[in-house]
Amino acid sequence: xxxxxxxxxxxxxxxxxxxxxxxxxxxxxxxxxxxxxxxxxxxxxxxxxxxxxxxxxxxxxxxxxxxxxxxxxxxxxxxxxxxxxxxxxxxxxxxxxxxxxxxxxxxxx
Amino acid sequence: xxxxxxxxxxxxxxxxxxxxxxxxxxxxxxxxxxxxxxxxxxxxxxxxxxxxxxxxxxxxxxxxxxxxxxxxxxxxxxxxxxxxxxxxxxxxxxxxxxxxxxxxxxxxxxxxxxxxxxxxxxxxxxxxxxxxxxxxxxxxxxxxxxxxxxxxxxxxxxxxxxxxxxxxxxxxxxxxxxxxxxxxxxx
Numbered sequence: 190x191x192x193x194x195x196x197x198x199x200x201x202x203x204x205x206x207x208x209x210x211x212x213x214x215x216x217x218x219x220x221x222x223x224x225x226x227x228x229x230x231x232x233x234x235x236x237x238x239x240x241x242x243x244x245x246x247x248x249x250x251x252x253x254x255x256x257x258x259x260x261x262x263x264x265x266x267x268x269x270x271x272x273x274x275x276x277x278x279x280x281x282x283x284x285x286x287x288x289x290x291x292x293x294x295x296x297x298x
Numbered sequence: 299x300x301x302x303x304x305x306x307x308x309x310x311x312x313x314x315x316x317x318x319x320x321x322x323x324x325x326x327x328x329x330x331x332x333x334x335x336x337x338x339x340x341x342x343x344x345x346x347x348x349x350x351x352x353x354x355x356x357x358x359x360x361x362x363x364x365x366x367x368x369x370x371x372x373x374x375x376x377x378x379x380x381x382x383x384x385x386x387x388x389x390x391x392x393x394x395x396x397x398x399x400x401x402x403x404x405x406x407x408x409x410x411x412x413x414x415x416x417x418x419x420x421x422x423x424x425x426x427x428x429x430x431x432x433x434x435x436x437x438x439x440x441x442x443x444x445x446x447x448x449x450x451x452x453x454x455x456x457x458x459x460x461x462x463x464x465x466x467x468x469x470x471x472x473x474x475x476x477x478x479x480x481x482x483x484x485x
Contacts, residue, residue, distance in 0.1 A: 194481065194484055194485070197422070197480075197484050198477055198480045198481060198484065200422055201422045201423070201425050201426045201429075201480050202426065202473070202476065202477075202480075203419075204415060204416075204419035204422050204423040204426055205415070205419075205423070205426070205445045205446065206419075207416055208412065208414045208415055208416075208445075208446060209413075209414035210325055210326075210329040210414055211325075211328060211329045211332045211341075211412060211413045211414050212324075212325050212328060212329070213324055213325070213328040213341075213342055213345060214342070217320070217324050217328075217342075217345070218317055218320050218321060218324070220342075220346070221320060221346050221349055221350075224346055224350070225350060225353070228350070
């Protein structure tokens with residue numbers, strides 16, 4: 190039984206002896222060229238849309254608007270006068286919240 | 299036309315040079331692909347992808363190895379990538395099947411018979427190719443290049459960028475693994 194099994198295994202391993210090379214179907218190059226042309230066309234469509242002047246202009250404007258917004262926001266945060274105003278208004282808010290409590294606690298009966 | 303002239307023309311995207319390259323190596327690429335993928339449609343698809351990759355990446359070819367070695371490397375890489383993607387899809391489909399109410403059985407692909415096998419060996423080679431499919435990637439690569447492409451140890455070591463002794467070791471292990479797998483298949 191073992192001998193028979195080993196023989197079968199050897200036969201299977203030797204089945205590749207004298208194997209001929211597989212070849213693709215005829216006109217492989219024609220099909221390859223057609224595929225390359227299809228893929229090139231797909232990229233041409235995408236790039237022709239993205240490179241339209243209106244799209245490029247809109248993209249540049251969008252980037253500029255974002256940059257200006259970021260610059261204005263950061264400059265308002267760094268402005269000392271504005272910072273002081275912010276501090277004062279924060280302090281006022283604190284006082285208005287705490288003052289009634291202080292008066293209540295310290296009010297003479 | 300010698301190889302360096304061919305490469306120079308390929309870098310200039312010369313159509314005739316590209317056609318000559320494809321016609322010279324299409325059988326090599328297809329035969330290697332079918333050895334890995336065991337499916338004629340997949341082998342044709344991957345063969346096309348190999349030549350597209352060669353066309354797009356020819357600038358990166360420095361001439362340190364033969365052009366055929368470089369093409370073999372691209373072929374092996376594409377085939378192994380394809381097999382990995384196929385395995386992932388199978389795993390995902392299996393998990394989906396666990397959660398769906400669909401009781402359809404998964405359809406197994408038909409048994410693969412390599413077109414170049416002699417008629418008297420076709421039946422028994424089916425079991426061998428099923429076993430080859432289960433080998434780890436490195437062993438499968440060495441085995442396919444040696445037994446199906448009939449490359450020498452030296453040529454395989456250049457493709458796999460390893461030593462001849464490493465290739466020998468891979469082939470020994472591949473043979474042992476195939477014996478175990480075939481034993482399970484025949485019992």
